[in-house]
Amino acid sequence: MRESQNIEYKESWRDEYLKWICGFANAQGGKIYIGIADNHEVVGVADAKRLMDDIPNKIVNMLGIVADVNLLEKEDKQYIEISVEPSAIPISLKGVYHYRSGSTKQVLNGASLHQFLMRKMGKTWDDVERIPYSEDLLDRGAIDYFLQKGIQADRIDASLLNEDTRSVLDSLELLSDNGSLKNAAILLFGKRPQRYFTGVQFKIGRFGNDESDLIFDDIVEGNILQMADKVVELLKSKYLISPIHYEGMQRVATLEIPEKALREMLYNAIVHKDYRGSAIMMWVYNDHVELWNEGELPENMDVFTLLKKHKSRQRNPKIANVFYRAGLIEIWGRGINKIRTEFEKVEMPMPDFEETEGGLMVSFKRKHPAHQDKGSDSATTQVTTQVTTQVTTQVQALMTAIGNEEMSVKQLMEALNLKNRHNFLDNYLTPAIEGGLLTPIFPNQPRHPRQKYRRK
Incomplete structure (x- = not known):
């Protein structure tokens, strides 16, 4: 017999070993041998009959589970085998949840306990109900993005494009039984998921x-x-x-x-x-x-x-x-x-x-690393050169897209397949205007509702 992640050897019984039994029950199950030393030598137990009565009773009374407790013998020495099956429900000892991970036992608390309890209940964090349903909280553009991608990948039926927002979320099992939004729904399609989860960055x-x-x-x-x-x-x-x-x-x-x-x-x-x-x-x-x-x-x-x-x-x-x-x-x-x-x-x-x-x-x-000179001046110069070069490339792409037409910001972003307005303004449009390549058709009214741009 070799000690492994689901086998423990103990020379004598102590009540603290109920923690190990609890840990096995909460994990993949395991066995504890009482009367065997760490070197796997059978040393035997004293008063085996009493232990055969006490151990099963303590397991039932303290943990609420039943384990197989067997009396074995080798070379005229008796030892005890406690065989623990994995439990379908969480098991605690005096309100504390123990868990066998690898060859060590750990006490579950905080996030690890929360995750363990949900797993035992057949739930995952993203499947948990969060807030009542409201379309004001959802970004229909994100849902349309999902549908278009899925149709292109041939993993979604095109008929879903005609469905309303609630129906789409329901088909993805992102609504609870009472119609509330699950955590996953807010993360995937919420307008501002950061309001509910600070880690969404x-x-x-x-x-x-x-x-x-x-x-x-x-x-x-x-x-x-x-x-x-x-x-x-x-x-x-x-x-x-x-x-x-x-x-x-x-x-x-x-x-x-x-x-x-x-x-x-x-x-x-x-x-x-x-x-x-x-x-x-x-x-x-x-x-x-x-x-x-x-x-x-x-x-x-x-x-x-x-x-x-x-x-x-x-x-x-x-x-x-x-x-x-x-x-x-x-x-x-x-x-x-x-x-x-x-x-x-x-x-x-x-x-x-x-x-x-x-x-x-x-x-x-990186395939094209910067020079590793001392200090940050060299790195800053490299970054500035890199960004300037890329802006030139981006301005060239913008000039190609606009051709001889007059186009709005929205039209130009669509032509360039860009979605980040700040990126477009900072790295495409503004450098083109400052470089004398483009001009607005309403130069004195930059926020004019019909503002467009053309070659200068």
């Missing part, structure tokens, strides 16, 4: 040589379904480089990080995040990028298992289902392999994955 910082050398930063908020699009747009416009090359006569800008892999990492961080915690964090350094989201890996899974072929296990199944139906993710646990494949295509090293500070950290190299 994506923080990005541009750093020089180390974390103390912050150059600039941004915070992305809003619904989590469209969050990855906003982050990618921001990374392209301010944080990462997109070198220009030509394919024949076609001018092509390719992001230095494989975009499909980048999106997969962003989707993973958003879908699997524990939204009771803090924001998703991204650190963009001179030579690499780090991405962290709160939420430990599922039980019995570590980074080594994550990097191999594995079953998909969602922390937030309601959220994951919507991302899947929108064609943004798969449900077969193939995300890591997709990331690996995309990095291999461009001959870049596979990202590193690490469990740290209650979450998952992903680190990956």
Whole structure:
């Protein structure tokens, strides 16, 4: 017999071992052998008959469960086997919940206890009812975005486009039995989910040589379904480089990080995040990028298992289902392999994955690192040059889109497939006007309701 995550050896019985029995019952079950030393030598127990009466009674009276207690013998020495089955309901000892994790026992409290109790009840956090239904709280644009993506991916019937908001949410099981909004509904389609969950943010910082050398930063908020699009747009416009090359006569800008892999990492961080915690964090350094989201890996899974072929296990199944139906993710646990494949295509090293500070950290190299000079001046110069170069590229795209027409801000953003108005104004329109390339048709009335722009 070998000691493992579900077997314990004790030389003699003590009532404190009821904690171990409680932990086994709350986890995957297990066995405790009384009368066997740590070196697996049978030392026997004294007064085995009394223990065979006392132990089962204490288990029933203190824990409310029944365990198999067997008297065994080896080399004329008696020892006791206590076999504990996993319990379908939470088990506590004097109001304290113990849990067997790996080869250790832990006391559950706070967020871990809340998550454990919901799991035992067959519920997940994103499936919990939050607030009464109100369409004023929901963003119909986000719902239409979801429907269009899902139809394009052939995972949603086009007839859903004709359904009202409540019907769409109901079809996705995002409403409770009494019609209230679940946590997932607010996160996915809420106008301001940050009012209810402080952790619904994506923080990005541009750093020089180390974390103390912050150059600039941004915070992305809003619904989590469209969050990855906003982050990618921001990374392209301010944080990462997109070198220009030509394919024949076609001018092509390719992001230095494989975009499909980048999106997969962003989707993973958003879908699997524990939204009771803090924001998703991204650190963009001179030579690499780090991405962290709160939420430990599922039980019995570590980074080594994550990097191999594995079953998909969602922390937030309601959220994951919507991302899947929108064609943004798969449900077969193939995300890591997709990331690996995309990095291999461009001959870049596979990202590193690490469990740290209650979450998952992903680190990956930049293809075009900045110079590693001392101090932040060099890094600041590099960032300024990078942004200026990209603004020029963006202005060129704007000039191509407008041609010889007069177009409004909305028309130009649609032509460029942009959704962030601030990004468009700061990095496209304003530089074009200040550079003398475009002019408003109502120059003295910048907020004119029929304002449009044309070549100067």
